[in-house]
Amino acid sequence: MAALETTIQRAGATGNIKATREDWLKLALETLISDGVERVRVLTLGQQLDVSRSSFYWYFKSRQDLLDQLLDYWRQTNTRFIVERASRPSATVIRGVMSIFECWVDERLFDPRLDFAIRAWARRSPAIRRALDEADKERVEAIRDMFVRHGYDGEDAFVRARVLYFMQIGYYSLELNEPMSSRLAQVALYLRSFTGQEPSAEDVEEFSRYVEETTSRKR
Structure with a gap:
C-alpha cells in the first residue's frame, strides 16, 4: 500500500489528526474478517478512526471502490502466493508440494480468515461468487500444472491438485x-499421500526449518 497521507481536520475538534489510506484499508479489512462485508x-469506519467522512473521499471514490480494493487485496495475497509457490521451479514433486505447503504455514502468504470472509461475502x-x-x-490449475511438470498425466495431476487444495480449505473450514508440532510429525505422510x-x-528437515523460522517471526 502506498504511504500517501493527508491531514484531515476533525469535525467539532481542535487540532488535526492524520488519517491515511492504509488506515482505512486496514480497518476495513479487519472489519470484513471479523464482522462481514455488511459492517464495512x-x-x-470513520467513527472508529475518529475522523470525518470527508477523510474517506480523499482516497476512495465510494464504498464500492473500497470493497473493490479489498477484493483486489485478497487476490494479490491469497491467490497470488499460491500460484507463485506452485509455479516455483522444483527439483522434485516433493519439493514442489513443500513450496505450496509454505502458504499453509505463513499467513503472510495465505490468510485463511480473509479467505473465509470472502467466501461468506x-x-x-x-459477482463475488464468480x-x-x-x-x-486458478489455484487448482496452478497446482495441477506443478504436478504435470513432474510427469503426472493431466487427469491424475488435476485430481491430486484438487485433493491437496480442497483438503486444506476444508481443514480451515472445520477450524481444527x-x-x-503434530502436523509436522505427519508431514512425511502428507507428502507421500499427495505425491x-x-x-x-x-x-522433512528443510520444511521443519521453514516452519521454525516462520513461527519465530510471529513471536
Whole structure:
C-alpha cells in the first residue's frame, strides 16, 4: 500500500489528526474478517478512526471502490502466493508440494480468515461468487500444472491438485486447532499421500526449518 497521507481536520475538534489510506484499508479489512462485508460502512469506519467522512473521499471514490480494493487485496495475497509457490521451479514433486505447503504455514502468504470472509461475502453476492470460483480454479490449475511438470498425466495431476487444495480449505473450514508440532510429525505422510512418492529425511528437515523460522517471526 502506498504511504500517501493527508491531514484531515476533525469535525467539532481542535487540532488535526492524520488519517491515511492504509488506515482505512486496514480497518476495513479487519472489519470484513471479523464482522462481514455488511459492517464495512464508511460512517462506521470513520467513527472508529475518529475522523470525518470527508477523510474517506480523499482516497476512495465510494464504498464500492473500497470493497473493490479489498477484493483486489485478497487476490494479490491469497491467490497470488499460491500460484507463485506452485509455479516455483522444483527439483522434485516433493519439493514442489513443500513450496505450496509454505502458504499453509505463513499467513503472510495465505490468510485463511480473509479467505473465509470472502467466501461468506460470496454467499450474498453473485459477482463475488464468480470471483471466488475463478480464484479456486486458478489455484487448482496452478497446482495441477506443478504436478504435470513432474510427469503426472493431466487427469491424475488435476485430481491430486484438487485433493491437496480442497483438503486444506476444508481443514480451515472445520477450524481444527491442531498444534503445528503434530502436523509436522505427519508431514512425511502428507507428502507421500499427495505425491505417491517417499520424501527424504532432508525434505522433512528443510520444511521443519521453514516452519521454525516462520513461527519465530510471529513471536
